[in-house]
């Protein structure tokens with residue numbers, strides 16, 4: 001079904017789904033705040049330069065004509081590609097896997113370069129599903145006593161839902177600068193969720209550095225489209241992005257806990273977020 005806003009922007013309704021695996025910095029709690037803001041900003045092209053497991057992207061209930069997601073981590077992008085292209089093979093390969101610490105360690109010790117693309121996707125999903133707190137580095141096997149983290153009965157339907165949702169979405173594996181430049185148009189909306197200040201290396205040693213915040217601010221100053229970014233609220237970030245609108249929100253960081261620790265998060269954008 002189609003819905004039209006007064007700006008002649010076309011949106012399609014879409015079924016929200018949960019991300020396929022937990023992820024450090026995933027936006028489960030902030031999604032309720034961020035998604036309604038995104039929906040209020042007219043756009044024909046929706047882009048996420050730092051997709052991770054897609055904590056915002058997959059929970060949206062509306063989509064525009066064009067969507068593009070990106071991550072520099074080629075294991076993530078390969079996993080999405082395999083879900084898009086070979087969901088049944090992937091499901092078959094996961095069907096008989098049990099939830100096992102020994103298997104988790106074996107997978108962690110296997111270099112992805114020795115594997116086929118499908119095996120790499122299986123490895124990525126198995127590790128990320130079982131990793132304590134959705135951690136992306138120094139991963140250890142997490143035991144959840146209420147229910148196992150990896151259950152083939154649950155992951156197979158998730159693969160099929162993800163396959164459906166990814167239809168028609170561009171999936172890129174570029175440094176964020178290149179991705180933003182390629183997709184920037186006057187009717188583009190970027191939602192950015194970069195690594196947090198102080199956690200720059202959590203997603204890979206050479207992907208993102210402290211200097212990238214300044215580079216990002218400079219790049220975003222010159223774009224034709226609109227953007228919203230979520231980031232931890234620290235004085236250094238406020239200073240680097242002082243030329244933009246800033247709005248505080250409260251959330252909880254939940255890595256490995258039920259209730260989480262209260263945390264201040266900042267939304268930054270080139271539109272007045274308080275008016276939305």
Ligand SMILES: C[S@@+](CC[C@H](N)C(=O)[O-])C[C@H]1O[C@@H](n2cnc3c(N)ncnc32)[C@H](O)[C@@H]1O
Nearest residue numbers: 025026027050052053054055072176193203207
């Ligand atoms: C905070 S996480 C995003 C979490 C995501 N919003 C979610 O809900 O799962 C940041 C992501 O940025 C990616 N990343 C880090 N440096 C990057 C770079 N230079 N270009 C593109 N992506 C990068 C990481 O691999 C990681 O997946």
